[in-house]
Amino acid sequence: MGILEVKDVNKRFGGLQALGNVNLSIAENSVHAIIGPNGAGKSTLLNCLVGKLIPDTGSVLFDGQSVLGRKAHEINQMGISRVFQTPEIFGDLTVFENVMIPCLAKRDGPFRMHAYEHMMDEADIVAQAAAMLDEVNMTDKRDMHAASLSRGDKRRLEMAMCLVQQPRLLLLDEPTAGMARADTNNTIELLRQIKQSRPITMVIIEHDMHVVFSLAERITVLAQGSPLVEDVPENIKGHPKVQEAYLGHAA
Amino acid sequence: MLGLNRKDLTLFLVVLGLVVFAPFLLNPFPDASGLARFNAGYPDLMQRFVIFGIFAIGFNILFGLTGYLSFGHAAFLGIGSYAGVWMMKLLTVNIVPAIIASTVIAGLASLVIGFICLRRSGIYFSILTLAFAQMSFALAYSVLTPITAGESGLQLSLSDPRILDGAAGNSIPAVNFFGITMRDGFDWAMGGWVFTFNFGYYFCATLMLVAFYLSIRIFRSPFGMMLRAVKSNQQRMNYTGLNPKPYTLAAFVISGMYAGLAGGLMVAVDPLAGADRMFWTASGEVVLMTILGGAGTLIGPVLGAGMIKYFENIFSRLNERDLNAMFDFLPDGLQGAAVAVAQMFVGDGWLLTLGLMFMLVVIFLPGGLVEGGQRIARLFRRKRPARRGPDSDRRSPQPSPHPGE
Amino acid sequence: MDAIILQVLNGLDKGSAYALIALGLTLIFGTLGVVNFAHGVLFALGAFCAVTLQAFFSASFSTVDESRTDFLGNPLKVEVPYVEAWFGETVGGVLIDWSVPLAILLAIPVMAVVGIVMERGLIKHFYKRPHADQILVTFGLAIVLQQIIKYFFGANPIPVPAPDAFRGSFDFGVMLGFDPFTIIYPYWRLVYFGFAAVIIGGIFAFLRFTTFGMVVRAGMADRETVGLLGINIDRRFTIMFGLAAVVAGLAGVMYAPIVAPNYDMGMNFLVLSFVVVVVGGMGSLPGAVLAGFLLGIIESFASMGAVIALIPGINQVIIYLVAIIVLLVRPRGLMGRKGVMED
Numbered sequence: 001m002g003i004l005e006v007k008d009v010n011k012r013f014g015g016l017q018a019l020g021n022v023n024l025s026i027a028e029n030s031v032h033a034i035i036g037p038n039g040a041g042k043s044t045l046l047n048c049l050v051g052k053l054i055p056d057t058g059s060v061l062f063d064g065q066s067v068l069g070r071k072a073h074e075i076n077q078m079g080i081s082r083v084f085q086t087p088e089i090f091g092d093l094t095v096f097e098n099v100m101i102p103c104l105a106k107r108d109g110p111f112r113m114h115a116y117e118h119m120m121d122e123a124d125i126v127a128q129a130a131a132m133l134d135e136v137n138m139t140d141k142r143d144m145h146a147a148s149l150s151r152g153d154k155r156r157l158e159m160a161m162c163l164v165q166q167p168r169l170l171l172l173d174e175p176t177a178g179m180a181r182a183d184t185n186n187t188i189e190l191l192r193q194i195k196q197s198r199p200i201t202m203v204i205i206e207h208d209m210h211v212v213f214s215l216a217e218r219i220t221v222l223a224q225g226s227p228l229v230e231d232v233p234e235n236i237k238g239h240p241k242v243q244e245a246y247l248g249h250a251a
Numbered sequence: 252m253l254g255l256n257r258k259d260l261t262l263f264l265v266v267l268g269l270v271v272f273a274p275f276l277l278n279p280f281p282d283a284s285g286l287a288r289f290n291a292g293y294p295d296l297m298q299r300f301v302i303f304g305i306f307a308i309g310f311n312i313l314f315g316l317t318g319y320l321s322f323g324h325a326a327f328l329g330i331g332s333y334a335g336v337w338m339m340k341l342l343t344v345n346i347v348p349a350i351i352a353s354t355v356i357a358g359l360a361s362l363v364i365g366f367i368c369l370r371r372s373g374i375y376f377s378i379l380t381l382a383f384a385q386m387s388f389a390l391a392y393s394v395l396t397p398i399t400a401g402e403s404g405l406q407l408s409l410s411d412p413r414i415l416d417g418a419a420g421n422s423i424p425a426v427n428f429f430g431i432t433m434r435d436g437f438d439w440a441m442g443g444w445v446f447t448f449n450f451g452y453y454f455c456a457t458l459m460l461v462a463f464y465l466s467i468r469i470f471r472s473p474f475g476m477m478l479r480a481v482k483s484n485q486q487r488m489n490y491t492g493l494n495p496k497p498y499t500l501a502a503f504v505i506s507g508m509y510a511g512l513a514g515g516l517m518v519a520v521d522p523l524a525g526a527d528r529m530f531w532t533a534s535g536e537v538v539l540m541t542i543l544g545g546a547g548t549l550i551g552p553v554l555g556a557g558m559i560k561y562f563e564n565i566f567s568r569l570n571e572r573d574l575n576a577m578f579d580f581l582p583d584g585l586q587g588a589a590v591a592v593a594q595m596f597v598g599d600g601w602l603l604t605l606g607l608m609f610m611l612v613v614i615f616l617p618g619g620l621v622e623g624g625q626r627i628a629r630l631f632r633r634k635r636p637a638r639r640g641p642d643s644d645r646r647s648p649q650p651s652p653h654p655g656e
Numbered sequence: 657m658d659a660i661i662l663q664v665l666n667g668l669d670k671g672s673a674y675a676l677i678a679l680g681l682t683l684i685f686g687t688l689g690v691v692n693f694a695h696g697v698l699f700a701l702g703a704f705c706a707v708t709l710q711a712f713f714s715a716s717f718s719t720v721d722e723s724r725t726d727f728l729g730n731p732l733k734v735e736v737p738y739v740e741a742w743f744g745e746t747v748g749g750v751l752i753d754w755s756v757p758l759a760i761l762l763a764i765p766v767m768a769v770v771g772i773v774m775e776r777g778l779i780k781h782f783y784k785r786p787h788a789d790q791i792l793v794t795f796g797l798a799i800v801l802q803q804i805i806k807y808f809f810g811a812n813p814i815p816v817p818a819p820d821a822f823r824g825s826f827d828f829g830v831m832l833g834f835d836p837f838t839i840i841y842p843y844w845r846l847v848y849f850g851f852a853a854v855i856i857g858g859i860f861a862f863l864r865f866t867t868f869g870m871v872v873r874a875g876m877a878d879r880e881t882v883g884l885l886g887i888n889i890d891r892r893f894t895i896m897f898g899l900a901a902v903v904a905g906l907a908g909v910m911y912a913p914i915v916a917p918n919y920d921m922g923m924n925f926l927v928l929s930f931v932v933v934v935v936g937g938m939g940s941l942p943g944a945v946l947a948g949f950l951l952g953i954i955e956s957f958a959s960m961g962a963v964i965a966l967i968p969g970i971n972q973v974i975i976y977l978v979a980i981i982v983l984l985v986r987p988r989g990l991m992g993r994k995g996v997m998e999d
Contacts, residue, residue, distance in 0.1 A: 394969025
């Protein structure tokens with residue numbers, strides 16, 4: 001029984017079968033990549049995992065509990081964090097505040113009215129956030145406005161915001177999309193460190209095969225809304241079905 | 252001290268000083284001089300400064316922090332006023348119950364209205380609040396006449412029950428705070444100056460200081476940080492396990508209570524509540540005060556409120572004769588033309604000036620006076636290495652492009 | 657039955673005005689992504705075009721009519737409008753009488769220029785700014801324009817009569833087979849409804865059947881892509897803004913005989929038109945029209961004596977109540993699409 005169980009998920013948009021009988025089981029503390037050509041249904045699947053879409057049939061269980069029909073913040077409170085294709089951070093706030101907010105959310109839940117305390121008096125939160133910034137080497141930038149960070153630093157900050165909540169499952173939606181090679185390699189390195197330093201399950205949705213094969217322990221290939229193959233990276237490489245999905249029948 | 256850091260404490264003490272010494276500061280010109288008309292140190296105007304200061308401080312908690320632009324906050328001002336007068340009619344002319352009722356009832360109203368309006372965001376929200384305010388105005392003006400006295404306005408009368416302080420006597424007792432009437436005070440003549448110290452002003456000013464202090468606490472609290480997060484990125488907030496709705500609603504209710512308090516104080520200094528203070532222009536005015544001073548800054552709304560009320564007072568009192576005197580130095584023909592043009596902007600034309608100010612501020616100074624001040628300060632500081640600090644007083648009044656644009 | 661028809665008819669003229677203003681708002685909103693708080697003032701400007709033209713045609717000079725005497729036996733002084741002196745009594749008289757419909761000819765260029773100047777001079781600079789700034793700047797503009805109207809025309813309403821031929825009412829009930837005097841309907845209101853229907857039809861046809869309209873509709877759906885196709889969307893949007901201004905202006909011109917134009921009429925109509933847009937569904941043109949008529953008719957029913965006797969003042973708030981209920985039940989409005997302005 002994996003930490004995330006996707007069973008018989010179907011999703012139609014009008015006449016288009018976006019997902020057809022998707023079954024996935026993701027083992028706890030593994031790094032699982034979902035790859036596939038454009039239009040294979042990767043984003044639809046991800047949106048079903050975070051509650052943004054509700055599949056027509058099937059179930060999505062996280063740690064035995066269904067995530068379907070729950071709001072995004074409830075899903076996060078269950079222990080799922082998400083990294084977006086373009087980093088979603090609080091641009092108007094400082095880097096340090098950006099990390100404090102998820103700490104508070106973890107400690108206090110979806111809503112709590114601390115309107116009178118000074119935020120810097122929350123010693124435990126401040127310590128947690130500072131330690132996290134230290135881990136991602138951003139301590140020197142803690143008072144900068146997040147919007148003025150470089151692209152790579154924004155990604156780093158977003159990861160820090162997710163990790164500081166100690167999620168059990170981290171969803172990464174094309175974490176290196178649009179990045180230069182050097183930035184991509186840094187991100188891979190960062191993800192490796194994260195994986196080594198704590199127990200965490202990662203699901204990576206990615207185009208870039210370099211990233212996938214550097215990180216993933218298991219790979220699911222999605223084509224036309226259905227899982228084609230699921231195996232360890234060594235077996236995915238050169239798998240005829242995968243080549244066919246990517247290159248078409250001509251191959 | 253007071254749980255504030257040094258910078259905030261300094262700011263608070265500056266405001267405290269300004270408020271306490273306002274009767275001096277606002278009367279810089281000797282009474283006899285021709286410039287005395289530009290004095291503002293009389294009770295009626297000073298009361299308006301601090302009352303609208305409260306209104307704007309509250310509005311800023313909603314608009315400045317969360318970015319939700321309400322166009323209907325005057326409704327809560329009006330509701331507060333009506334609640335206040337009713338308390339005076341039913342219970343006592345002591346203002347304490349009146350002010351408490353104003354705040355609480357405006358808070359309840361904003362809870363209901365906010366709950367509905369906050370189902371939508373952005374433009375929808377602005378339009379919904381505007382519609383609610385206009386509806387409240389229509390209700391107060393004609394539908395609920397038994398409660399609001401419609402056009403003539405709700406005021407105290409001899410036949411009021413006033414359960415606590417009895418209905419004895421042939422005259423309506425003056426509105427008071429445990430026996431001290433709002434009109435109490437004394438004049439202090441010194442040289443050519445007369446300084447007026449008025450209880451009503453200091454009472455309102457004290458409450459404004461409390462309101463200002465609370466707003467600093469809110470700005471610096473985790474709650475305030477969440478409100479800024481609402482403005483910055485609701486998507487990220489959701490995926491961080493936070494529910495933006497209750498945060499925004501809480502901000503809405505707090506700002507509604509501030510508006511109610513301001514409305515209560517308005518009737519405490521002058522026990523008459525009219526529907527016109529709920530009109531859309533009144534809602535627009537508080538928006539202007541906030542952005543003129545600097546939305547999202549602590550001191551901005553106070554400055555903006557003072558500025559607008561001061562100019563309103565000066566401009567709307569100027570008449571043709573004053574203008575003729577002002578442009579006396581010009582040759583006859585030019586004088587006539589100048590007076591004709593200037594007349595558009597004074598007296599009844601004050602609203603035109605207000606509208607123009609509105610546009611100019613939004614176009615050229617979206618960060619308001621505070622940003623303007625910072626720009627000037629930066630000009631003088633050019634030589635020093637640019638400081639990149641937390642800059643904690645100014646929160647993104649700059650036009651930030653939409654995410655993803 | 658006859659009472660119901662009467663109220664529906666009574667709701668049509670106000671509904672037409674709401675629909676026309678809301679249509680313009682939606683056009684601007686859908687194409688430019690700007691909420692124009694100054695749109696109501698454009699409606700008022702149109703009405704004052706009618707006021708101006710009537711005043712212009714009626715401008716007169718005094719002359720002495722030797723053939724007639726006043727009650728003291730002196731020769732009678734009469735006011736002769738210039739137009740009558742210039743073009744003869746018949747033509748001049750017709751001009752004065754028909755000044756409201758003629759004001760359409762004046763309003764079209766005036767409103768187009770106002771709209772284009774507004775867009776090029778002000779709104780254009782706000783496309784990239786937050787919505788709050790757009791609302792604020794157009795709100796300021798609305799106050800300014802309103803005060804300018806007040807400066808020139810004063811604070812009192814100025815009645816503008818409709819042409820003689822359309823003054824008065826007719827018994828619509830008899831025509832429908834009811835008893836006489838059950839449905840008395842003023843001619844001009846019927847004219848107004850017909851006029852609005854023609855304009856609304858014209859706009860829909862324009863958007864449907866012309867290339868220009870096609871591009872605009874495409875732009876409403878996805879501005880970025882249309883821009884990428886190399887189509888100069890900006891110029892078209894300027895024209896759309898001008899068009900929306902003209903529509904609002906014409907709605908105002910023809911409305912002048914129904915309610916005497918007042919400098920603050922624009923804002924009252926604007927708030928209600930916003931409600932109309934929200935009820936109809938932001939960004940939906942048919943929604944704006946449908947909701948405009950619907951709310952106009954509902955308001956008219958709420959103004960019936962029997963209803964007011966039951967719930968005093970309901971006519972003042974009914975539109976808001978309906979709007980609140982619609983939004984609670986269908987947050988996107990009657991015909992709103994998903995994802996319009998929901999960021």
